[in-house]
Amino acid sequence: MQRLGILLSGRGSNFLAIADAISAGRLRAEIAIVISNLAGSPGIAAARDRGLNAQVIPARARSREEHDAEIIAALQSAKVDLVCLAGYLRLLSPSFIRAYSQRILNIHPSLLPAFPGLHAQKQALEYGAKIAGCTVHFVDEKLDHGPIILQRALPVLPGDTEESLAARILEQEHIAYPEAIALVVEGRTRIEGRTVRITP
């Protein structure tokens, strides 16, 4: 059974969707550790409620490398196979990405390469996009850039606000992220250049 390490900074709704998919048997994996950089993350409280190993590792006044080294040590100590970013609001250092090369996933609330970075839903509305979506991808050195495992699209509706659009995208994220993790832990993904080939 593959062991997941979840990194989050907030409520961790994607973490809960992953945990629910495991409970429901849709995703054969186990959550080995949940880590937040922020002590007050509701996601950490939710992880503890579920009896999971949950740790707060604050950045304090340290360099990114030092902070990441402590996180890597925690992930290694928990024997994590695959790192899943779930609303983790810090950039990973290059050494973190090397330590878990092609074993770090992220979810982003747009159809990348459209609208990378913060406030993707607001960017989509301001651009006047009529189709929005979300992307699960392997993490590489560039922001919101690595090879894409899957994407889900949905319509932008008349009258959509940033909040209403974000909520509908989040519903799709909660479907997409467990599906993508399942593809990876089942060994059905193969990275060729930028393309992720999926074995049926």
Added chain:
Amino acid sequence: MQRLGILLSGRGSNFLAIADAISAGRLRAEIAIVISNLAGSPGIAAARDRGLNAQVIPARARSREEHDAEIIAALQSAKVDLVCLAGYLRLLSPSFIRAYSQRILNIHPSLLPAFPGLHAQKQALEYGAKIAGCTVHFVDEKLDHGPIILQRALPVLPGDTEESLAARILEQEHIAYPEAIALVVEGRTRIEGRTVRITP
């Protein structure tokens, strides 16, 4: 009845989809003129087969402004209300865009702002996108940039080549373009900044 001017450079499959939508009563408009910059365009032959007013206006060795002035004169002489670019492989001059401000439409084979410019389908494959699509938008001064009327999404399939993906996107273009033109000629679009509001 709103009068359409179609500009094309090639086979004009989107022109034919527009003509078919008019014949089928899905689009209440008439094609006043079909213009190509290339004498050999199969789209011009198809337009003549259908008894439409079809003109070749070659660029020759003239400036873009001079060439566009001749096209504008032909559009005005045909009393065109709305210009529809359908695989027209030349940039429009600023004076053309001003002459038909907010009355020029284009279709692009990607979910803009992803993959603007040439070979959008190849760009999508090389990026490893899992969702592709097409965009109908008003034309402004920047390439593949103006306010979006509608978009349609479709999955990239395992084994897709540039040709197979382009063919499936084209099917969606043939649905999207007549639909978008219908919204415009029915007066149901209102441009607010970059956003096109659609009246139900």
